[in-house]
Structures are given as structure tokens and as C-alpha cells.
Amino acid sequence: MSSPSSRANEARHAVASRLRDMRLDAGITGRELAARCSWSESKSSRIEHAKTPPSDADIRAWCAACGVPDQAGDLIAANRQADAAYVEWKRLQRTGLKRLQESGVPLYEQTRQFHVYASNVVPGFFQTPGYATALLSSIAQFRGTPDDVSEAVTARMVRSHVIREGEHRFAVLVEESVLRYRIGDPEVMAAQLGYLLSVMALPAISLGIIPFTASRQAWPLETFTIFDRLRVHVDTLAASITETQPSEVALYLKAFGNMQKAAAYGGDARSLITKAIDELGD
Structure with a gap:
């Protein structure tokens, strides 16, 4: 890299x-x-x-x-974006995780239309405190950042108010694998998956699950978020990448549209989530 x-x-x-x-x-x-x-x-x-x-x-x-x-x-x-597009996580997280969570608040609050694709973890604004704690603890340990996980979790929960307040709209796609990856113990996962079922009922949210068995036009990609069709944040292991070129943003929007065609919605999506919950004890 x-x-x-x-x-x-x-x-x-x-x-x-x-x-x-x-x-x-x-x-x-x-x-x-x-x-x-x-x-x-x-x-x-x-x-x-x-x-x-x-x-x-x-x-x-x-x-x-x-x-x-x-x-x-x-x-x-x-x-x-030549100097700003590629920013090491180490630099972003050098003072701990709380500040990184807080730094995204202005962008989240000003964005009206979110397109979110998650291939590895539940999107941040859909996370429960237990799930966020397990995930951020792993990140802090892996990266060796200052231990401010509890404060970072609180900041992440505060940042998530955008799904319930303001004129925001969320089009979210989650790979079925995200429902199966064990972030935290079975109890944490059960609570997280149950919360996904509840947020699906929010009027501002469209949540699609891409089944393992879906016939798809687009292969699984890195997790990314598109803000108002103007900029894309792509999360990799080493860095956060920002794309603002209209042609690049259009490419991610095209990929998102292709993956939407493979996603399950409504009752079919809820069935995939409840099946994952039922199998936590297996």
C-alpha cells in the first residue's frame, strides 16, 4: 500500500x-x-x-x-482532492476514535440523500451501543489508538440522530454476510439484528439485503457512502478514500444501482434478518 x-x-x-x-x-x-x-x-x-x-x-x-x-x-x-483524497486511518485516529466520530457530524447533518453500501459491518448509524463497542474495541486494539472507545461509542450514537431527525433520506444496501459476521457475542448480535428490523420501519430509510444466492451484476465491493451524489467515502483497511470527481461519483452510483437490483426488500429482507437471528444459537 x-x-x-x-x-x-x-x-x-x-x-x-x-x-x-x-x-x-x-x-x-x-x-x-x-x-x-x-x-x-x-x-x-x-x-x-x-x-x-x-x-x-x-x-x-x-x-x-x-x-x-x-x-x-x-x-x-x-x-x-490530490492531497486530501487518501488519508491514513492512523492519522485520522491518532488522538483516539471519539474525535473521528465527531468530525463527521457536520457532513452527516448537511447531507440530504445518503447512498450506503456495507459489505463487512453494519453501517455506523444503524449500530447498537453493544455492536459499536465490540467493533471499535477491535479497531482500537488493532491500530493501537488511545483507548477512548466508550466516548467514541457515545459520539457515534449521537451522530446517528440523523436517521430520525431532519430531512434526510437513506438508501442502504447490506450484504447478507454482514448479518452473519460475529461482531461481539451472540447476545450483542441478536440485539443488533433486532435493531435493524426496527430501523427498517423508519420512513426515511430504505434497507435492502443482498442475499448470498442473488444473481448480481456487481460483485461485492469495499464499503462506501455517497453523500448527496457529490462525494464518496470508501473505507479500506489502511485508509479512508474520498472521491469528488463527478465521473467517479457516477461510477459508484452506477454500482449501487446495479446492486439494488439484487437486493431483497420488505418482508424478504426481514426474513433474511430473522433467519440470521434464529441461527445465532447454532
Whole structure:
């Protein structure tokens, strides 16, 4: 796994390469592009070689000069996230888990439409205190973070108020495997699965379960959350990745839509959850 600094460097070079390819596709030289943009030829060279990061205005001018102004949005988003897209969990969690839970509150509160796909654990805002305690304890132990699990669990429960308050809507997909993974003891799991049954009745929530046996167009992916169709957070073992490029967000929305077709809803989803509860004692 590459480091955040190397990933950021790769992202900057990717933007530079896309700008260079755009100029070549347009059939113009660096000198001609500079003239069209009213800046020096050396500036064009520095941008193309990732020595000088372009501003939003630079990217808009570059795209316009190459006759593809519609591509500016994606490139601007890619350029902005070059340093921020890949953030090590170690850095996010260096002061413990509580602050990380609290840091997400503004984004959760301002988001109106959530698309959530969970392939490994129950989504955070659906977690019970017992389940969250078991999960965050494992994370703290694995990462060697300061032990503030109880405070972090409280913060996570407070953050979860968005499922009951405000004008928020949640489209949630959970793999059936999530119902089976034992996070905590059977009693904790039974309470968690029972809580899933209760949140399904909330008017703001659409919860689908993707059965093991479902015929599917999209394979299981890393857990991700889409906020208002504008940004995606993807959780990996090593890092939290943020995508804001419209084309990348559209890709995750497409995957979500494909997986929705394989999901069970309503009574069928409840049957999958109750079956998992019944088999906890096996």
C-alpha cells in the first residue's frame, strides 16, 4: 500500500498527464496553449510536468483552450482532492476514535440523500451501543489508538440522530454476510439484528439485503457512502478514500444501482434478518 504522500504525488501527476493529453488531442503546442491562456510557455510546461499545481482558473482556461470546457469539472475535482483524497486511518485516529466520530457530524447533518453500501459491518448509524463497542474495541486494539472507545461509542450514537431527525433520506444496501459476521457475542448480535428490523420501519430509510444466492451484476465491493451524489467515502483497511470527481461519483452510483437490483426488500429482507437471528444459537 503506497503512502499518502506518494498517492498524492501520483494524483498530481495524473492531473498533469490528463492536461497534457488534452493539449495533444487538440493538436496544439505548449506555446500555442500558453498564448490562448495568456500566460507564459514555461507555466504550461510546469503544469504539464506536475511541478506547479494548476488553480481552478488555470484548468478552466486550459480546457477552454483545448476546446473541451466540459471536462473542467472533473479535472478541478481531481486536482482539489490530490492531497486530501487518501488519508491514513492512523492519522485520522491518532488522538483516539471519539474525535473521528465527531468530525463527521457536520457532513452527516448537511447531507440530504445518503447512498450506503456495507459489505463487512453494519453501517455506523444503524449500530447498537453493544455492536459499536465490540467493533471499535477491535479497531482500537488493532491500530493501537488511545483507548477512548466508550466516548467514541457515545459520539457515534449521537451522530446517528440523523436517521430520525431532519430531512434526510437513506438508501442502504447490506450484504447478507454482514448479518452473519460475529461482531461481539451472540447476545450483542441478536440485539443488533433486532435493531435493524426496527430501523427498517423508519420512513426515511430504505434497507435492502443482498442475499448470498442473488444473481448480481456487481460483485461485492469495499464499503462506501455517497453523500448527496457529490462525494464518496470508501473505507479500506489502511485508509479512508474520498472521491469528488463527478465521473467517479457516477461510477459508484452506477454500482449501487446495479446492486439494488439484487437486493431483497420488505418482508424478504426481514426474513433474511430473522433467519440470521434464529441461527445465532447454532
